[in-house]
Amino acid sequence: MSFILLFGAFESFHAVQVERTRSRPIASGVLTPFQGLTFLGFQLLLGLGILLQLNNYSRILGASSLLLVFSYPLMKRFTFWPQAFLGLTFNWGVLLGWAAIKGSIDPAVVLPLYASGVFWTLVYDTIYAHQDKEDDLKVGVKSTALRFGDSTKEWISGFGLACISSLALSGINADIGWPYYAFLTAASGQLAWQIWTVDLSSRADCNRKFVSNKWFGAFIFGGILFGRLL
Template sequence: MKRFTFWPQAYLGLTFNWGALLGWAAIRGSLDPRIVLPLYASGVFWTLVYDTIYAHQDKEDELKVGVKSTALHFGDSTKEWITGFGIACLSGLALSGYNAEIGWPYYAFLAAASGQLGWQIWTVDLSSRADCNCKFNSNKWFGAIIFGGILAGKLVS
């Protein structure tokens, strides 16, 4: 996709997060669009955050070989874009959790995950390959916090 569009990270998000729909259907035997569509969308937006940060590591090489990415497309506006994607991700997670009737601990964990994602976005040095890699790798903690919130929320619901 990098040869065709400045949005390969969106395509990645659409394909990577397809598992949310498949996983729900495999467990439940059907799809509940009130739950799975915001969940799927939140995954796509999360991918746009972390993979745009990752793409900033490669922007000089991508310019040399003539491929595209959101890092090149957004340029100096990257932090504004990924802030919007982060807000959309967290909103989708909140809506999905609400529609799934997950208990209150989920939202406490979601607040913690918001802090972790905000820390990534606000502190990332997009001109430093090492820092972009560090922030990209920190997404394992964002995912772990969300997972913990789902578990804790289901225990009390």
């Protein structure tokens, strides 16, 4: 508990120093760290309640994600690749969702899908990180935005290509219908538009492109849905 309180205090201090995050509840003083921990405990209990409803395989898989969940926030202190750790953490639900329904994992379908989520995260969260790169330099935290610098568009183009390729491979292995690939083509266009047009020197445009990922996700969801129905 003392570690969590210390870590929370450090994160709040960082948030105060970053212009974009100064208005967040704990950083602005609207909520105390104790109130934040209370809310976190409530969320964890809800998550545990859901996890216990699943099969044993899924329970073990879900519990194993805690290592990533607790280590990710520290990564920005030690590596320029915290976005990669975020991708590994955020997209664990791909593995868990499949296992909850099937009782196990089909690597040929699930692993490319998981990889696509990691690559997608590297694209959108690198764009997101460009909003705070000046403040991060002052505070001393790391990000792929700082790591890639002027080569960011080349890097995230590669990640975008890897994302789309992994999604295509997953669809092929899942024997999903043709609508999936039509939607995947639209999603590819949306991702390419983000990467090619984003102004990485503009916080407002980086935020707009980051938020636009809701459409990329919607295209992929639509493709999976109609690829199974038709």
